[in-house]
Amino acid sequence: MCKSCDQKSERLTRDGKSRRDFLRSGTIAAAAATPLAASVMNGSASAQTSGPADLSASNVQAWAAFDENGSFAPHTIPRRAAGAKDVVIDIMYSSICHSDIHTYKGDWGPANFPLVPGHEIVGRVVGVGADVVKFREGDIAGVGTIVDSCGECMNCKADREQNCLNGTTFTYGSPDKHLGGVTYGGYSKKIVVDEDYVLRIPPGMDLAGVAPMLCAGITTFSPIVHWDLKPGERFGVIGMGGLGHLAVKFAAAKGAEVVVFTTSEDKLEDAKAFGAKEAYLWSDEQAMASQMASFDLMLATVPVAFQMQQFLSMLKLDKTLVNVGALFPIEGAHGMMMGFGRQSLAGSMTGGIAETQRVIDFAERHGISAEYELITPDQIGEACKKVVNKQARYRYVIDMTSA
Incomplete structure (x- = not known):
């Protein structure tokens, strides 16, 4: 990227293209252009030869807060069967955001317990619905603060899903349109999300270091x-x-x-x-x-x-x-x-999907990673206390592969 291009004002979409077209073309171009992406696709191809991915509904291991004191413990949650446009992701890393702490403490309103937080999620795609075009099995993908919106209001059409006039579905604690109850976040082993709300992670990035990009x-x-x-x-x-x-x-x-x-x-x-x-x-x-x-x-x-x-x-x-x-x-x-x-x-608060993809790409282009300390799921409660006490340097990232 030349200096003059890099200094241009950031834009939400390319001229003449919708956000979905922009993200779709970016994914395909990245996959075709990089050796690492090719190796990921080769791994995906070999995985697919062993049989189709399991797209059925499942019960998943998670870690939930059960009270306002942040008493975290293992908990089992449901994940829906993957629909035609859904992506199934095995979660590798999920970082702790202060929003998670505000939520279980009830700072922004009563929490729905048991609460499974986490909206800074990076993982590997292990299944895709029949109509998915942005991802294939083996890709690395991210999920941020938003997992659904109406897609039809003027804010959604302006790539401002976080301001959906008919109600944004946030990654955790929002009414779940598919299963009822509330949505569950990334302090878990797996998540199922519509491809329009899944982010492309460029090859070669520090995956634990990119997780905080998805909210912070x-x-x-x-x-x-x-x-x-x-x-x-x-x-x-x-x-x-x-x-x-x-x-x-x-x-x-x-x-x-x-x-x-x-x-x-x-x-x-x-x-x-x-x-x-x-x-x-x-x-x-x-x-x-x-x-x-x-x-x-x-x-x-x-x-x-x-x-x-x-x-x-x-x-x-x-x-x-x-x-x-x-x-x-x-x-x-x-x-x-x-x-x-x-x-x-x-x-200001979070951004829409296109702008979130833009910050990931900006970070990749400039070699930017969050500063973090890896923890295991059994350390979540103690890490949250350290965040409150200003002891984090600078993000705690939960290694879900260690569970």
Whole structure:
């Protein structure tokens, strides 16, 4: 990718092509062009000679939270029989997102227990329905935050399935249109998903490192694209955990001047290693004061509510702070001060399927991987506690192949 192409504004679809056509053609091209993909297809072909894949309904081993304290234990869940457009995936890696913790704690509303979280999923395709065109057995695929939507409303047609006007089906905790009850996520051994909601993982990527791209990655990448961060612009990242460290890497890859604000002293050097030019502690009053009116765009990734005005005051005139972390009532934003600088406080969350594919491809092109620690399923509960205590560096990824 040449520098001039890489600096062009990201677009959701190619001119004249739907999202599904774009993803379908990208999958076929990638499979035809790479030796590794060819070897995967050879493995797939040999697997197919041993007999057709089992597409029937099944009971699957999973790990579920049974209460608001995050008491995880083995649990058996149903997976539907694969329909004509469904992809059956043996899950290899599923990473822990703070959203999983918010959900079982009931921070966003009552949880449906037993709860099987997980929406950062990477695995191997072991079966495909008769009408599937994007994948074949043996391919590596990903599943993010969305597994279904109406496909017909204006938001879905604009590749904004996360904003489906008739109700997005999220990967876990949403009403299950097929089996009834609620959807179950990636803390499990297998998942069945319509191909339109499955992501292509380019050959050669670190599969455990790509899993966090499917929520943390798209959540931080989407505002960088939407607010059109340009090379040389000054970009502030507030909080550097599972989301923030990827925001640093993406913005640095786009040529922005990245500045990190953290409450953890041991993350200052990490921030610079990830591509930040500067990194400061919130408690450093002199450093904080020196940043006033200096940023073109800021991204808040902190997962709890906090006083935002000190960061809003760091924006230049007419610039924006985007909140993707604290999905609670906003604290400390002062209307008069925002009005004086005509600054904007905006919100963003996950992205649609096409944009999620785009962040995966961007990460592959720039050699970006999440920083992670592999754990086994029996360590999920303890890892969640460490996330809450800010001990993760920077994502816990569950190795489902070890179960």
